[in-house]
Amino acid sequence: DIQMTQSPSSLSASVxxxxxxxxxxxxxxxxxxxxxxxxxxxxxxxxxxxxxxLHSGVTSRFSGSGSGSDFTLTISSLQPEDFATYxxxxxxxxxxxxxGGTKVEIK
Amino acid sequence: xxxxxxxxxxxxxxxGSLRLSCAASGLAPATYGMHWVRQVPGTGxxxxxxxxxxxxxxxxxxxxxxRFAISRDNSKNTVYLHLxxxxxxxxxxxxxxxxxxxxxxxxxYNWFDLWGQGTQVTVSS
Numbered sequence: 001d002i003q004m005t006q007s008p009s010s011l012s013a014s015v016x017x018x019x020x021x022x023x024x025x026x027x028x029x030x031x032x033x034x035x036x037x038x039x040x041x042x043x044x045x046x047x048x049x050x051x052x053x054l055h056s057g058v059t060s061r062f063s064g065s066g067s068g069s070d071f072t073l074t075i076s077s078l079q080p081e082d083f084a085t086y087x088x089x090x091x092x093x094x095x096x097x098x099x100g101g102t103k104v105e106i107k
Numbered sequence: 108x109x110x111x112x113x114x115x116x117x118x119x120x121x122x123g124s125l126r127l128s129c130a131a132s133g134l135a136p137a138t139y140g141m142h143w144v145r146q147v148p149g150t151g152x153x154x155x156x157x158x159x160x161x162x163x164x165x166x167x168x169x170x171x172x173x174r175f176a177i178s179r180d181n182s183k184n185t186v187y188l189h190l191x192x193x194x195x196x197x198x199x200x201x202x203x204x205x206x207x208x209x210x211x212x213x214x215x216y217n218w219f220d221l222w223g224q225g226t227q228v229t230v231s232s
Contacts, residue, residue: 034218043222
């Protein structure tokens with residue numbers, strides 16, 4: 001199975017901050033990397049697919065980059081509704097695997 | 108409006124069984140692969156199972172292989188997860204999720220563009 005490692009596991013930031021989350025795959029996965037936002041008790045939401053494509057209806061504050069085994073999710077200017085946990089997920093091979101998550105908290 | 112609604116969760120004793128359902132509305136039937144993903148308390152997301160758009164192919168996580176079974180009834184636009192031989196470590200919120208790209212034959216090269224709200228499964232004596 002492909003292991004996905006996210007860092008940091010949590011971070012504290014203020015509204016308006018630029019936030020970067022990284023995700024590393026245990027082997028090359030091309031661009032088959034997706035990002036999700038999850039709030040407790042709610043349905044996870046797709047943000048970015050295929051490493052850098054913004055899902056329909058998602059604000060352009062979110063962007064993704066990377067290929068091979070190293071990827072980044074960036075929030076350009078953190079807003080109150082962005083405080084949540086973020087997961088990367090590889091879809092290069094079965095089983096699909098998720099990173100451990102990054103919890104973004106209010107400073 | 109396209110949505111997924113899970114049901115069937117509950118409290119069950121170790122060794123017991125449950126059947127989870129995921130009803131899709133606003134979706135063309137027999138078009139998208141469907142998945143179950145779970146979140147154990149205090150941990151992250153774990154993929155559990157996949158069923159192809161026509162029900163003809165399945166994949167399972169090693170942790171549930173031989174105990175869980177995924178199926179679908181395209182006439183009802185519903186996907187099921189049959190949970191057997193349940194263990195305390197299966198306690199989790201179970202989400203169904205939809206493939207973004209239609210008519211893809213396996214669980215790879217895709218992403219989950221729609222999720223349900225989840226249903227809680229608790230395995231405890």
